[in-house]
Amino acid sequence: MTFARPDHTSDLDTLPRMPVWVTSARAETLEDVAFLSGAALNHLHLVLGRAEVPQALLRDRLALRAAEACVAFSGRPERAAELRDAVHLLRPGDLPGPAGEICLAWGRAVERPVSVKALGRAFPTLAPGQIAAWLDAGQGAPVTRAAMVLEAVLTEAPRAEVAALILADVALTQALGWEYVVPLLAAGLKRADLRMQGEELRLSCHRALLSSAIEAVRQASDLARRAAHLKAVAPKLRAKGAGNAVEMFLTRDAVAPSALPLPDRAARRLCDRLVALGAVRELTGRDSFRLYGV
Known part of the structure; x- marks a missing residue:
């Protein structure tokens, strides 16, 4: 098998693209999907290490995407435009509403390095011990660990979908050695996936991470170009x-x-x-x- 080399097409497009054999593959078995999701996560890991990627901006944009998915899971109609309004047009004393609270939780989860204390800002109603206990439920390889945390939270608190998905991403982040949460799982999962357990849930998580890592790399490349342009015009x-x-x-x-x-x-x-x-x-x-x- 011959692997395509990363494409470096211009000075403003220097990030290596996700290999075609990852983006175009069709896999059904857990083994095959796990291999592809691992390859996609490894590629994302390399991209996240590039200085030209505006890391905080990428995390914030992925957090909005994850919040949009969680709001849809809850049956609410708000999408990205309404979520932005709910968060950025808040005046002192205003309440953000249920959808706005979801968006705020994701935004708070990604803005500081991962720690139980920092996560307390995203989950003000959860005790630090509860957050730590749920994170400790994850063991093994990164995606297995994330799936175990997701299952543990939803088994104990079936309505805590936002906390479950954020903590699953936290578990993945910790397993991969990343400093900040990178929202990936929520946007790639379906509502029915949240009711799965064991191997079925792991398969769904691998599929979700494959699609979301591909999208995150695409967004990183786009934002790197846009950030470079903004920095170039700043002196004006x-x-x-x-x-x-x-x-x-x-x-x-x-x-x-x-x-x-x-x-x-x-x-x-x-x-x-x-x-x-x-x-x-x-x-x-x-x-x-x-x-x-x-």
Whole structure:
């Protein structure tokens, strides 16, 4: 068998692409799917080690994708646009609502290095001992460990799907030696998969990780190009505080002008300037209450 070499096509596309034999393979048995998911995770591991990937931004965008999946599992209609609104347009004293709470939980889970204490911000109603006990339920190889944690949480607390999926990703993160949670499982699983156990659940987790790792690599490549462009145009920005604003765009999925470290009018002008330069996008399509992102 001949393996294709990673494709390095241009200075702005330097990340190695996922091999075609991973993305195009069709596997059914646990052994075959496990082999492919392992190859995909290994490739993602290499990509995550690249300096040009905006790590925090990638995690935040994957967290939004995971939150969207969890909201769909709960039967609610909100999707990415509504979740962004629920989180980024909150005013002091406002409640984010059930869907917003899910999105906030995922966002908090990925923003700090993995620890039981840090996870307490994502799960304020869970005792640290409970979080640790569920994580300890996972043993063995990375994907098996994640599946065991997922099964343990849902067996004990069938309605705690968000906590189960976040902690399963935490278990995977710890097994792979990553410092931060990279949301992968939720977006690749189906609602029916959460009722599975044992080998069936492991097979579903392998399939989920195969598809999600492929998507994460694609997003990493896209965000690396976009981040490089934003950094290239940053010297053209003369507004005071523009440097800090650029850093916010490089770490967050979406930013409201009111969150930028500039006066309101200057913040809106900066966002319009960045859109004109092709460095950020307006994400809502609205004339007011706009959100921007790389």
